[in-house]
Amino acid sequence: EGHSIHSLPLGLLYSYFHGKDNFCSFSFMQGSKLEIPLWLAKGLHDSKRRIISVELPKIYREAWRTVFSADANVVDLHKMGPYYYGFGSQLLNFDNPENPEIAQTILQTFISRFRRIMDSSQNAYNEDTSALVARLDELERALFRAGQKGLNDFQCWEKGQASQITASSLVQNYGKRKFTDVDG
Amino acid sequence: ISRQVLWCPSPHCYLGPFNPGLPVEVPVWLAINLKQRQKCRLIPPEWMDVEKLEEIRDQERKEDTFTPMPSPYYMELTKLLLNYASDNIPKADEIRTLVKETWDTRLAKLRLSADSFVRQQEAHAKLDNLTLMEINTTGTFLTQALDHMYKLRTNLQPSESAHSQDF
Numbered sequence: 001e002g003h004s005i006h007s008l009p010l011g012l013l014y015s016y017f018h019g020k021d022n023f024c025s026f027s028f029m030q031g032s033k034l035e036i037p038l039w040l041a042k043g044l045h046d047s048k049r050r051i052i053s054v055e056l057p058k059i060y061r062e063a064w065r066t067v068f069s070a071d072a073n074v075v076d077l078h079k080m081g082p083y084y085y086g087f088g089s090q091l092l093n094f095d096n097p098e099n100p101e102i103a104q105t106i107l108q109t110f111i112s113r114f115r116r117i118m119d120s121s122q123n124a125y126n127e128d129t130s131a132l133v134a135r136l137d138e139l140e141r142a143l144f145r146a147g148q149k150g151l152n153d154f155q156c157w158e159k160g161q162a163s164q165i166t167a168s169s170l171v172q173n174y175g176k177r178k179f180t181d182v183d184g
Numbered sequence: 185i186s187r188q189v190l191w192c193p194s195p196h197c198y199l200g201p202f203n204p205g206l207p208v209e210v211p212v213w214l215a216i217n218l219k220q221r222q223k224c225r226l227i228p229p230e231w232m233d234v235e236k237l238e239e240i241r242d243q244e245r246k247e248d249t250f251t252p253m254p255s256p257y258y259m260e261l262t263k264l265l266l267n268y269a270s271d272n273i274p275k276a277d278e279i280r281t282l283v284k285e286t287w288d289t290r291l292a293k294l295r296l297s298a299d300s301f302v303r304q305q306e307a308h309a310k311l312d313n314l315t316l317m318e319i320n321t322t323g324t325f326l327t328q329a330l331d332h333m334y335k336l337r338t339n340l341q342p343s344e345s346a347h348s349q350d351f
Contacts, residue, residue, distance in 0.1 A: 106336055107337060110332065118299070153321075
């Protein structure tokens, strides 16, 4: 057929390219295994021509999926990710026969971890949240921050700080500009 | 809310007339302002009373749904009146505690509803009798979480176009 088949484990997002004049060409032996960035793999992927096949990073494979379904809350998604949800969703582009299970595990993981993120971001138990946050992936951390902000805004209002007028940062920076034609 | 004003309002004021000794209803902002200037005494709303609030708190704890609150601004009014006119409110400390307990119960209930909503992957939810203050405290978090969950759910569909989600 003349088509090469390479298997590429996806994992690290570092750039593979070095080369003069920013031009790179490289050739592979059929069957070689490489680590390449996700965006490149997506570009090379073609379900009809099968230039590449993709090896799943271990956290998306069956053994780890079992761990997730037992108790997703114990997993350190920051260490295993830190973009577990985003990267996992992108992985579904590669026609892997396990895709339905992967997609389901990612969704169920989110659902089972949701409660703890919500409760601790709202300080429901008045406990130290840093241990929990350390185990959150980036998407969950952004959610946690959103929850904290809601709570902080409420507490700020409760203390009466919301009624203090402070200069907007736009205004503060505006005054530092030099005006050459102020009076027109 | 306001009472007993001896000060004569400006000719353009459309509130009043203020007759000494007679209670008058005025906007909250005016009541607070007059109170700060020691021009009046405030009468708390009828629900700002220990027995009534205990009843509300107990009902909130008992029911799974949200109790209709006597005012959509119960938190705001409690804070304002207790801040500026606690001397006009009998058992102000108890009232503060009771309102906070009711608030905590309602927010816990809201989180429970949200978790149950997420677990069942519902498409729609209807929560009656929430106040704006409660919605604002958790709203950003909830809408972002549900947005993520929606995107993860579309991953389940096997069509190719569903898989190029940007995170």
